[in-house]
Amino acid sequence: MHLTLTKKYILSYLLFGIGCFFLISTVTSNLIMKQVVVEKASAFYQEGIYMSDQYVGNYFEQQNDRKNLTSVQSHLRAIGIYLNAKIWLINTDGELILDSSDASVSRNHQEIPEFTSVLPDGSYYTTGNFFHMFSEETLSVLIPVSHDYHVRGYIAIHVPLTVLTHEKESYLLPYYLTFLAIMVLALLFVISNWLIIYRPLRKLRRAAGDYAVGNFEKPISLDREDELGYLSHTMDFMAGALRDYDEDQRKLISNVSHDFRSPLTSIKGYIEAILDGTIPPELQEKYLNIVLRETERLTGLTSSLLVLNSMDPKQNRLNKTEFDINTVIKNTAATFEGTCTSKHITIDLLFPEWHSFVYADKGKIQQVLYNLIDNAIKFSHADSTITVETTSKYEKIFVSVRDTGIGIPKNSLKKIWERFYKTDLSRGKDKKGTGLGLAIVKEIIQLHGENINVVSTEGVGTEFIFSLSKAEKEDGES
Numbered sequence: 001m002h003l004t005l006t007k008k009y010i011l012s013y014l015l016f017g018i019g020c021f022f023l024i025s026t027v028t029s030n031l032i033m034k035q036v037v038v039e040k041a042s043a044f045y046q047e048g049i050y051m052s053d054q055y056v057g058n059y060f061e062q063q064n065d066r067k068n069l070t071s072v073q074s075h076l077r078a079i080g081i082y083l084n085a086k087i088w089l090i091n092t093d094g095e096l097i098l099d100s101s102d103a104s105v106s107r108n109h110q111e112i113p114e115f116t117s118v119l120p121d122g123s124y125y126t127t128g129n130f131f132h133m134f135s136e137e138t139l140s141v142l143i144p145v146s147h148d149y150h151v152r153g154y155i156a157i158h159v160p161l162t163v164l165t166h167e168k169e170s171y172l173l174p175y176y177l178t179f180l181a182i183m184v185l186a187l188l189f190v191i192s193n194w195l196i197i198y199r200p201l202r203k204l205r206r207a208a209g210d211y212a213v214g215n216f217e218k219p220i221s222l223d224r225e226d227e228l229g230y231l232s233h234t235m236d237f238m239a240g241a242l243r244d245y246d247e248d249q250r251k252l253i254s255n256v257s258h259d260f261r262s263p264l265t266s267i268k269g270y271i272e273a274i275l276d277g278t279i280p281p282e283l284q285e286k287y288l289n290i291v292l293r294e295t296e297r298l299t300g301l302t303s304s305l306l307v308l309n310s311m312d313p314k315q316n317r318l319n320k321t322e323f324d325i326n327t328v329i330k331n332t333a334a335t336f337e338g339t340c341t342s343k344h345i346t347i348d349l350l351f352p353e354w355h356s357f358v359y360a361d362k363g364k365i366q367q368v369l370y371n372l373i374d375n376a377i378k379f380s381h382a383d384s385t386i387t388v389e390t391t392s393k394y395e396k397i398f399v400s401v402r403d404t405g406i407g408i409p410k411n412s413l414k415k416i417w418e419r420f421y422k423t424d425l426s427r428g429k430d431k432k433g434t435g436l437g438l439a440i441v442k443e444i445i446q447l448h449g450e451n452i453n454v455v456s457t458e459g460v461g462t463e464f465i466f467s468l469s470k471a472e473k474e475d476g477e478s
Contacts (some may be wrong), residue, residue, distance in 0.1 A: 005198050013190045017183050024175050033168045040164060041125035041141050044085065044157040048143030051079060051155055056089060056145050069098075076100040085159040089145075090115070092153055117142065117154060127161060137161040200228045207235060216243040263294035318361040318447060322471035325358045325365070325397055326351045329388050332369040336377060344382045347373070350389035357471035358397050364444045365468070371437040372401040372464050379462070380405035395470050402463040408456040416454065417442045441466075 003011070055075045072089070080087045080100030089098035094115030112131050119126045119142055130140040143155045200222050207220045216239040222232035270287045273279045279287055326349075333347045340347060358365075369388075376386045380403045387402045408416060416438050445452045445466050452466035 005201065006194065009190050009194055013186060016186060020179055020182065024179055028175055029168065029172060032171050036164050036168050037127065037139055040139060040159065044083065044141040045124055045143055047079060047083060048141060048155045048157055052143060052145045056155060073098050083157065084163065085157050088156040090154045090156055092151065130158060139164060204231065204235065211239055211242065260298065263298050267291050267294050320359055320361055322357055322359050323362045324355045325390060325399065325468065326356050328362065328366055329369060332366055333373060333388060336373060339377055343377065345377055345380055346385045348385055348387045350387060352391060356390050356392060356397050358468040359471045360448055360468050368441050368444050368466065371441050375437060376401055376403035376405065379403065396467045397470055398465055398467050400463055400465045402461065404461040407458040407460050407462055409458050413454060413456060
């Protein structure tokens with residue numbers, strides 16, 4: 001059976017009330033009844049001792065004196081009325097001599113069957129029918145009457161348990177009133193909890209339902225400084241992140257579709273033109289080379305996407321070692337020798353120290369350097385210089401790649417790290433780029449827990465600077 005939180009609150013309240021009422025009406029009632037019986041028995045016993053000393057002690061020496069008998073009967077009757085109880089005087093043979101409820105004095109003694117002065121449990125009082133003398137449950141207290149150091153008889157004081165039950169109920173009344181007060185307070189507590197906890201939870205539940213179907217626009221906005229408020233802010237942040245993720249996913253699909261559509265359209269068009277004879281045989285080699293370049297571009301785009309997909313910061317995908325970053329820069333710059341020669345571009349390497357050891361993933365840092373130097377070459381003018389420099393500061397090595405090329409427009413500086421983003425200048429300068437190089441660079445640097453920044457002025461040049469952690473020991477080249 002499905003129960004909402006409101007129903008659970010109501011059910012809990014009812015179960016609490018029923019449980020408390022049951023405890024009061026059973027456990028508490030029985031405990032109070034036992035206490036009332038003990039206190040009443042104790043009070044009767046004290047009265048019995050008093051009657052034994054004051055009135056009954058000498059009775060057995062003057063049993064035949066009717067005047068004495070009448071006097072004792074009168075006292076027993078008066079005390080019985082005072083105690084609201086029945087008082088008997090019993091001899092050692094178990095015969096009822098006097099009864100406070102009987103105004104007359106009879107010489108015919110009633111025998112109590114199976115009478116014994118030793119009550120059950122060895123106590124001075126018992127509850128029951130007192131040797132079958134009563135038809136209802138009765139509290140009976142038995143007090144021995146002594147004279148000249150001998151037990152001459154017994155005083156028995158009886159009161160029906162119904163009388164004690166009424167007394168018990170009077171004691172229970174404050175408990176029931178307290179119970180009612182507690183139930184009122186509990187109801188207020190349930191209502192306040194419903195207002196304080198359930199209503200915000202209902203908003204959170206509705207928001208979670210919206211998020212489940214992809215609606216991330218409406219914020220929860222719980223203005224609270226507690227766990228629910230923290231949860232609300234966390235869910236709002238999560239919704240923002242999911243919204244951005246959806247937007248990035250849409251952009252990714254759009255950009256991938258755009259970047260794949262153009263070369264595929266070119267490849268399809270040229271192949272159809274060759275097949276239907278639109279392109280003559282003597283020109284087919286030229287257009288086949290164009291198709292080859294387009295397929296190479298698609299291959300590079302696919303490879304870059306796979307590289308980005310493999311960079312999950314939640315998993316340890318780095319193979320960190322200690323190596324000399326200066327040597328890696330020299331080797332990476334050497335791979336561009338042919339391109340630089342054809343474009344009349346010079347790469348200057350500035351190393352204040354002969355060796356600069358870092359602790360990082362050597363292969364991925366080579367990829368970062370390759371992408372940055374490749375970009376610098378693409379957007380540099382002929383007969384210009386690209387400068388790669390390392391500097392040491394505190395526990396970091398900073399690597400700078402600086403060119404004097406076309407620069408990056410100010411409104412594009414924040415967007416260059418986005419996947420597939422290309423400035424209008426880059427589209428005119430270089431048709432081969434996929435727009436993923438700088439995205440890969442940033443992913444790699446962030447995967448290392450480091451930072452990369454860019455400073456650029458349009459028409460003047462661009463400088464990329466990234467940091468790496470120093471190696472603990474600089475004892476050799478990796």
